[in-house]
Amino acid sequence: MNTNTGVSAWITRPMLITFAVLVSLPFWIDSVGLYQYLGVEIVIWMVFALGYNLLLGYTGLPSFGHGAYFGIGAYAFGLSQLHLTQSVWLGLFCSILFAALGGAAVAAFLSHRRGIYYALLTIAFGQVFWFLSIKWHTITGGEDGLLNIPRPDLEFGVFSVSLDSNQALYYFALALFVVVVIGLWRLIHSPYGTVIKAIKQNEMRTGFIGYNVWLYKWSVFTLSASIAGLAGGMFAMAQESAYPDVMSLHASGFVVMMVLIGGGMVSFWGPVIGAAVYFLARDMLGAATETWLLWYGLMFMAVIMFKPEGIAGAWQSFVRGRDNSADVEKKPATG
Amino acid sequence: MALFEAQQLHKRFGDRVVLEEINLSFEAGQLSGIMGPNGAGKTTCFNVLTGRYKPNRGKVLFDGEDITGMAPRTIARKGISRSFQIMNLFDDFTVIENVLLAVPQIRDRGFNMTRLVAADSAAMDKAAAVLEQVGLKARAHENAGSLPYGDRRALEIGVALATEPRLLFLDEPTSGLGTDATARLAELVLELKQRYTIVIIEHDMKFLFGLADNIAVIHWGQVITRGTPDELRANKWVQSSNLGKLA
Numbered sequence: 001m002n003t004n005t006g007v008s009a010w011i012t013r014p015m016l017i018t019f020a021v022l023v024s025l026p027f028w029i030d031s032v033g034l035y036q037y038l039g040v041e042i043v044i045w046m047v048f049a050l051g052y053n054l055l056l057g058y059t060g061l062p063s064f065g066h067g068a069y070f071g072i073g074a075y076a077f078g079l080s081q082l083h084l085t086q087s088v089w090l091g092l093f094c095s096i097l098f099a100a101l102g103g104a105a106v107a108a109f110l111s112h113r114r115g116i117y118y119a120l121l122t123i124a125f126g127q128v129f130w131f132l133s134i135k136w137h138t139i140t141g142g143e144d145g146l147l148n149i150p151r152p153d154l155e156f157g158v159f160s161v162s163l164d165s166n167q168a169l170y171y172f173a174l175a176l177f178v179v180v181v182i183g184l185w186r187l188i189h190s191p192y193g194t195v196i197k198a199i200k201q202n203e204m205r206t207g208f209i210g211y212n213v214w215l216y217k218w219s220v221f222t223l224s225a226s227i228a229g230l231a232g233g234m235f236a237m238a239q240e241s242a243y244p245d246v247m248s249l250h251a252s253g254f255v256v257m258m259v260l261i262g263g264g265m266v267s268f269w270g271p272v273i274g275a276a277v278y279f280l281a282r283d284m285l286g287a288a289t290e291t292w293l294l295w296y297g298l299m300f301m302a303v304i305m306f307k308p309e310g311i312a313g314a315w316q317s318f319v320r321g322r323d324n325s326a327d328v329e330k331k332p333a334t335g
Numbered sequence: 336m337a338l339f340e341a342q343q344l345h346k347r348f349g350d351r352v353v354l355e356e357i358n359l360s361f362e363a364g365q366l367s368g369i370m371g372p373n374g375a376g377k378t379t380c381f382n383v384l385t386g387r388y389k390p391n392r393g394k395v396l397f398d399g400e401d402i403t404g405m406a407p408r409t410i411a412r413k414g415i416s417r418s419f420q421i422m423n424l425f426d427d428f429t430v431i432e433n434v435l436l437a438v439p440q441i442r443d444r445g446f447n448m449t450r451l452v453a454a455d456s457a458a459m460d461k462a463a464a465v466l467e468q469v470g471l472k473a474r475a476h477e478n479a480g481s482l483p484y485g486d487r488r489a490l491e492i493g494v495a496l497a498t499e500p501r502l503l504f505l506d507e508p509t510s511g512l513g514t515d516a517t518a519r520l521a522e523l524v525l526e527l528k529q530r531y532t533i534v535i536i537e538h539d540m541k542f543l544f545g546l547a548d549n550i551a552v553i554h555w556g557q558v559i560t561r562g563t564p565d566e567l568r569a570n571k572w573v574q575s576s577n578l579g580k581l582a
Contacts, residue, residue, distance in 0.1 A: 009451055191441050191455075192448045198436050201425045208385070208423075209437040209498055210411035211445060219446070 010182055014269060018181070022174055026167050034283060036166040037238075042279045043173045044234045047180050049258045049271030051227025056256070057264035057271075058188065059220050060200030062119045064252055065126015069099040069225035071133060071247030073232025078146035078242040079139070086152040088163070088172075092233045099229020100222055102129065107221035111214045114203065126252055133244040145243025149236055163237070173234050180227060181272075188268060196220050254278065257296075261303050263312025270312040277311065336399060338363040338532055339384075339415075339502055344393035346376075346383055353379045354390070355556035361502070366524075366533045368547035370540065372576070376556045377536045378420065381506050384534075385417045386410040397502070416500035418491045420507040420536075426480030430471055430490055433479050435462040437497035462497060469493040469523060485516040489523070496527070503527070505535045509542050517542060544568070 025039050048070055055061045073095035080094040081087075106125045110118055133140045140146065153160040154172060163169045187193050195216055198206045207213050236242045245251060259265075262274020281299070285292035307314050337360035346354040353376045361367045371377050382388045384395060386407040395403045402410055416437075425433050435441055440458040444450065453459070466472045469489045474482065479490060488508065495503060508524070509517045517539065524546055527533060537543040543550060544564040551561040552573065560570055567573050 009454065186451070187448045189451050189453065190448045191444045191450065191452055192446055194432065194436055194441065194452050195445050198425050198428070201427050202423060205419075205423045205425070205494070206436075208387075208407045208411055208417060209494065210408050210439075210442050212408055216445070 010186070012185070015181060015185070018269070018272065019178060022177070026170060036170065038279060038283060039170045040166060040173055040238050041235075042276055043170065043177050044231050044238060045255070045258065045275040045279065046272050047173075047177050047234070048228055048231035049255055049262070049264070049275045050180055050184055051224045051231065052255045053259050053264040053271040054184065054187075054196075054220060054227070055224040056259055057266075058193065058200065059196040059217065061114075061217065061221065062256075063122040063126075063221070063224070064119055064256060065122040065124070065129070065249070066224070066228055066255055067247045067249075067252035068126040068129035069103050069228035070232035070235065070251075070255075071129065071242070071244070072102045073099045073229030074236035074239075074242035074246060075133065075140060075146065075232075076229065077233035077236040078149040081150050081152070082146065086150050088152055088154050088237070091152075091237070092176075092230060095229045095233025095236075096226045097229075099232065100226035103225020103228075104218070104222040107218045107225075110221060111217040123249065123252075126247070126249065130244060130247040130249070133247050140242075140244070143244060145241055146236075147241050149240050149242065151237050151240055169238060173238075176230065176234065180230070185268065192216075257300050260308075261300055261310050263310025263314070263316075265313070266309045266316060267312030270310055273311050337361055338398060339534075340394075340396040341380075341384060342394045342396070344380070344383055344390045344395070346379060346388060346390050353556055354383065357383075357393070357553070357556070358558055359384075359551055361532065361534055363532050365548040366528045366535065366546055368543045368550040369534065369536045369553060370538070370543055370550055371553035373538070375553045377553055378506060380553060381417070381504060381536055385415060385504055411498060414499075414501035415504065416495040416498045416502070417504035418495040418506055418508060420510050422487050422491055424479045424487065424490060424494065426478070428479055429476050430479055430482065430493075431459075431462050431466060431475040433490060434465050434493050434497045435459065437494050438462055438465075439499055442498075465493050465497045468496065468526070470519070485512060485519075488512060488516070488520070492523070492527075496531075501532065503531045503533045505533065507536055507538060509537065509539045521545060 022043065026036060029036060029039055052063070052066050055063050076094040076098040077091040080091045084090065110121050113121060134143055151163055153162050161168065163172055195206065195211055199213055199216055203213055232246065235246065258274035258278045259271045260274070261277055262270035262272065264270030264274065281296045282292060285295050289295070303310055339361040341357055341359040344354050344357040357380055369377055369380065379388065383390050386405055389404045393403070394401055397413060397415060402413065425436065428436070435452065435458060438458045438461045440455065440461070441452065463472065463475065466475055469492055471486060471489055471493060474486060479487070482490065492505065492508060508520060512520060521542055524533070528546070535543060535547065547564060549561060549563050550567055551558050552567070553559070560567070560572060562570065
């Protein structure tokens with residue numbers, strides 16, 4: 001067993017490497033032909049995908065309507081800024097709160113289901129929220145969405161920081177990403193994390209050793225929805241608008257593809273890798289051809305057919321093959 | 336009063352009656368066996384006793400409390416634990432993680448999201464002690480899914496033991512084991528017998544007759560006779576059936 005004390009109980013080496021790469025990103029992203037705002041989007045979707053993987057990768061629950069909670073977060077942020085008071089903290093709090101409420105309500109209907117029924121219900125509820133966002137004109141602004149959402153300064157009581165520049169916004173999003181990563185890493189290795197991983201493998205036995213499986217499935221969905229809400233709130237900040245498209249079925253599909261391509265089923269870092277790959281593909285393939293989604297889709301199919309464990313899985317096999325001594329075999333789904 | 340009692344249990348699936356009328360009682364500190372030919376309703380009986388199925392009629396009492404129809408998790412938390420005939424493990428977990436999950440300290444902290452499981456040395460010690468007991472200590476950090484068959488059987492019992500049960504149900508523990516492995520299992524059960532109240536379903540009569548304090552014979556969904564192994568050996572029905580010849 002590792003000595004899980006001190007700093008190493010909170011921060012791992014892969015975390016440090018990831019944080020270092022992301023902290024330095026604004027300094028080199030322009031020189032590789034990309035642009036500052038892309039970093040903001042990538043980090044936001046990394047948060048979304050990490051929260052989503054709690055459900056898909058760790059608990060084995062397929063949700064195909066998760067864009068709904070991202071969208072609820074975006075609208076909640078926008079509405080709070082437009083109608084309540086302008087504050088980033090309040091806005092993000094509303095994002096998390098309303099996505100959690102939406103998630104909790106839906107999860108109450110889902111949590112005694114599994115497999116295909118579970119998946120179909122998540123789609124159905126996702127569509128309900130998407131439809132509401134289009135039709136509930138007075139609140140959501142219909143198909144146009146909420147426009148001109150203000151992006152207030154970040155208040156710290158004694159001082160405040162302007163988020164007007166993309167770089168400032170990026171570092172704020174990155175700070176939230178760091179909090180989410182560390183929080184989720186602890187959660188995965190906590191008793192709670194152990195129970196959800198157990199449910200993925202064997203729901204029945206988990207009940208027979210005394211766990212309330214329903215309550216765990218309900219709570220992990222709610223938690224995952226709130227993280228989606230946080231990401232959605234940041235997205236509304238970044239876009240200065242909130243619109244129905246992020247709640248649509250295909251937007252929900254993107255987060256599933258990110259997690260699977262990245263390797264969320266076998267690695268904590270899968271969603272992070274997958275989100276980066278998606279946006280790089282969008283911008284780099286997209287610069288070369290209008291039909292980039294076709295190529296991205298083909299790449300997705302290739303991954304599912306030849307390496308269903310995704311990029312992180314390929315990396316793990318590579319490392320395992322390199323130091324061929326069997327006793328250092330790395331356990332899946334750890335940091 | 337018996338620790339565990341089943342009164343007039345009746346269970347049917349559709350119009351097929353599987354348990355006609357089952358009356359059983361298990362005394363604290365004893366090892367009780369349930370035997371019967373294939374399809375006699377033994378496993379269904381176990382499933383009703385441990386909450387997997389609700390009986391259509393009848394009552395299940397544990398320590399005087401009516402637990403009929405309660406969810407498996409509720410029954411488990413009252414101190415009843417079971418192993419499964421068809422292996423039912425957490426295959427992607429290591430051996431020790433399988434056991435750790437069932438340790439009550441971890442179960443009671445199930446909603447703790449910030450503490451590290453591996454840092455919980457009291458729970459780890461408990462899990463290690465269970466592995467020692469079922470002879471899997473050396474394999475603690477192997478994946479449960481890649482264990483040899485006999486070790487998986489032992490782990491199946493280990494997971495059930497880790498919940499610190501007051502009553503332990505074992506469903507066909509020798510299923511699929513060879514002679515040597517069965518002998519080792521018999522030693523283990525003999526040890527467990529000192530500390531736990533145990534109920535075993537078995538088709539291996541030699542195994543059961545060597546260990547049990549008393550045995551109930553189930554056939555056609557009813558308890559047709561019960562007694563100590565010696566009494567059953569003398570029983571005409573048991574003698575005339577295949578079961579007797581094997582014992």
